[in-house]
Amino acid sequence: MAIALFILAGFLVGGVIQLVKSGATKFSIGLVGALAALATAGGVLWSLP
Structure with a gap:
């Protein structure tokens, strides 16, 4: 899910x-x-353990 959020952030x-x-x-x-x-x-927080 974190990767999808980073991809969305890149598009934005x-x-x-x-x-x-x-x-x-x-x-x-x-x-x-x-x-x-x-x-x-969200991507950073989702990737935290």
């Missing part, structure tokens, strides 16, 4: 990069960035 970080390049609103960039951070934190 890529989405943040594309949103910044396209000049999206700061709210949408922040929202997707927060979801990426949550997915990364």
Whole structure:
């Protein structure tokens, strides 16, 4: 499950990069960035023993 969360986080970080390049609103960039951070934190916490 941790690997799936890290893959999801990678897709979301890529989405943040594309949103910044396209000049999206700061709210949408922040929202997707927060979801990426949550997915990364979930992957780290899931991989702990």
